[in-house]
Amino acid sequence: MCSFPPSEGTGTYPYPSCGGFHGQRDYPDEALERVQLIQDLFAAGLSSRTVVELLPCVSTGVATPAMLNQLIIERDRIAARIQDLTRAKTKLGRVIENVTAANVAQD
Structure with a gap:
């Protein structure tokens, strides 16, 4: 059984499947792009609250x-x-x- 850190429940990172080798998490391909965007936004000075608020429009385009x-x-x-x-x-x-x-x- 996988357990996820609290940050994974915030919606900033996509939930992985737990079917990986030795219980490793297996993230979908688009997860890398999303993580890179989040890291870039943090590096640019956006707060975690702002990132969480703005991420839905990244996914939906709305x-x-x-x-x-x-x-x-x-x-x-x-x-x-x-x-x-x-x-x-x-x-x-x-x-x-x-x-x-x-x-x-x-x-």
């Missing part, structure tokens, strides 16, 4: 007006974060160039 609004808010927040990170990356690149040039000139 969203309430509130869900659609939240999707747009999160997308725009991620886009702004990307701009901030790109700016920081550019500045660090300049620092690296300056340091490298100074070290080469001193040698």
Whole structure:
């Protein structure tokens, strides 16, 4: 008999079958894509509550007006974060160039 951790009952991960070798769980093929999406959303800063609230529209392609609004808010927040990170990356690149040039000139 398989027992599942509490997180598997939240709807974030698809339920596996328990027929695997030595009781290992056997997830459907689409589970990998769903898990990757969830990990990406967490990495982008979405809370677990927000992810759980938005996942139904990922599966069905249907969203309430509130869900659609939240999707747009999160997308725009991620886009702004990307701009901030790109700016920081550019500045660090300049620092690296300056340091490298100074070290080469001193040698």
